[in-house]
Amino acid sequence: MSDTFSPPAARAPLPLWLAAPAAAGAGVLMALAFPSTAIWPLIFVALPLLLSALRGRRVGGALLVGLAYGLLFFGLQVSFTARYLGPVPWIALTVVEGVLTAVALIPITLAYRWLPRVWPRSRAVALPFVVAGLWTLHELFLGNWPYGGFPWARLGMSQAEGPFAPVASWIGVSGLTFLMVALVALTIELARMRGRRRPALLIAPVMTLVVLAVTPLFPTAPSGEMRIAAVQGNGSTGYFDEREPYGVITAQTAATRTIGDAPVDLLVWPEGGVDYDPFQDEATARRLTRLVSRFDAPLLANTATERGDDIFNTSFLWTQDGEAGQLHDKRHPVPFGEYVPDRDFYYALAPELIGLIGREYTPGSNPPLVRVDGVGVGLAICFDVIYDEVIREGVMHGAEVLVFQTNNADFRGTDENLQQLAFARMRAIETGRSVVNVSTVGTSQIIRPDGSTVAGLDADEAGALLEDVELRSGLTAGVVLGPWIQLGMLVAAALLVAAGVLSRRRR
Known part of the structure; x- marks a missing residue:
């Protein structure tokens, strides 16, 4: 059946020649809704544009529209990847994510x-909620495939400074995304159906808006304080930085000494804050032992470690005994950054770029948690902050505070650090935990459980943050229900597809 003779629900409100530019504009607006610009209300302009452009399309048209949106959105969102290696990694990531986005948006059409x-009666309420569920599934798809996925640009994460963030503490980030898209989709249907003729149709969008706007934070229980010093050394930690032997640990040590004689419960250094493996290099081990003895506090640090033939990105708790009995290895090494999947294939395509990546990091399997005097400290190393299961596992194992260690040196001068910082804020809200987000070169912050900032250090600034960080216990509904909500969406999507196929066959 052609679009001309399709029923009104299937007609395209925009011709294809206008829908593709509208989708491209939606991609630009959506990128501006995320940090560093962070104009979050633009989501509610971008989404109606995109959904209107997708509506009524056949598969080919939907693919074109989705591609126009995905390429513009990700091209702007991940432009930081071109900082040192030039346009090839940026273009490659943009094209991959753009194409996957286009494919994943077809089910909405x-x-x-x-x-x-x-x-036929689904348009008022059921259809918008189906669209919201399919959008959330498209985010989960991008966040899990290929090579572990890239869940960098979920709509819920845009609310770090927006009014809807507390909802994540009840239904998780995916649940927040679902309600935001549902609000837009419901409003579109209301406008198309001229809802003023049927006032009852106002109930669903109004109730969705009320839930988004007035939901309080899910309560967690205060369980004490821990005096934490987060140290940003601003050393030469970039991939192509010129380094002197022990230059990074020297910079971190110098910044740590600015604390003076103040009492400390835990010192925290960022990802890559130690040049050499202290389990292999005695000079590094001695430096760390002297430091923790000087402050009479353990040090949570990070470096590359070797065990047998495997290399790990490892966070470790160093004590005055000169030992690190508690380790956590990064769960999701970055493809084409910390390892190369299918190396022979990609080396044949870009030997110079692939040849730069000499190490092959192994994914960790140990829990993202260390204990300091009985207090659980949940961990996420750099981009692991964007993976729900890493954060959830730490909290489920008893974390009362979260520490995110990162190294943003390869993205100096870009807004990557601010994007990642927004994710850290959302994790604080979602879990009801304080967050210590510490970077080698910035931006570092200590964040309250409500997402507000206690103290911070700007990019390219050496120094230390020393604060009494609130500890919290108890699980939020967002932590407990989050994976079940995602599973429910997967099951519902499968049932929807099956119902659609059966209906088409009957007709």
């Missing part, structure tokens, strides 16, 4: 075409 035919 099919839902707009099929569901009103299968269930």
Whole structure:
């Protein structure tokens, strides 16, 4: 059946020649909703543009529209990847994510075409919620595939400074994304159906807005304080920085000494804050032991470690005994940054770039948690902060505070550090935990459980943050229900596809 003779629910509100530019504009606006610009209300302009552009399309048209959106959005969102290696990694990541986005948005177009035919009364409420569920599934798809996925740009994460963030503490980041898209999709349907004729149709969008706007933070229980010093050494930690032997640990030590004689419960250094493996290099081990003895406090540090034939990105708790009995290895090494999947294939395509990546980091399997005097400290190393299961595992194992160690030196002068900092804020809200986000070169912050900032250090600034950080216990509903909500969306999507296929066959 052609679009001309399709029922009204399936007609495209925009011709294809206008839909593709509208989707491209939506991609630009969506990127501006995320840090560093962080104009979060633009999401509610970008989403209607994109959904209107997708509506009524056949698969080919939906693919074109989704590609226009995905390429512009990710091209702007991940432009920081071109900082040192030039345009090739940036273009490659943009194209991969853009194409996957285009493919993953096709089910939304099919839902707009099929569901009103299968269930004519679905347009008012059911169809918008199906669209919201399919959007959330597209984010989960990008966040898990390929090579572990790249869950960098989820709509819920845009609310770090927005009013809807507390909802994540009840239903997780994916649940927050779902409600935001549902609000937009419901409003679109209300406008299309001229809802003023049927005032009852106002109930669903109004109730969704009320839930988003007035939901308080899920309560967690205060369980004490820990005096934490987060140290940003601003050393030469970039991949292509010129380094002197022990230059990084020297910079970190100098910044740590600015604390003076103040009492400390835990020293925290960022990812890559130690040049050499202290389990292999005695000089590094001695330096660390002298430091923790000087402050009479353990040090949570990070470096590359070797065990057998494997190399890990490892965070470790160093004590006055000159030992690190507690380790956590990064769960998701970065593809084409910390290892090369299918190296022979990609080396044949870009030997000079692939040849720069000499190490092959192994994914860790140990829990993202260390204990300091009985207090659980949940961990996430750099980009692991964007993976739900890492954060959830730490909290489920008893973390009362979260520490995120990162090294942003390869992205100096870009907004990558601010994007990552927004994710840290959302994790504080989602889990009901204080967060210590510490970087080698910035931006470092200590964040309250409500997402507000206690103290911070700007990029390219050496120094130390010393604060009495609030500890919290108890699990938020967002932590407990988050994975079940995602599973429910997967099951619902499968049932929807099956119902659509059966209906088409019957017709």
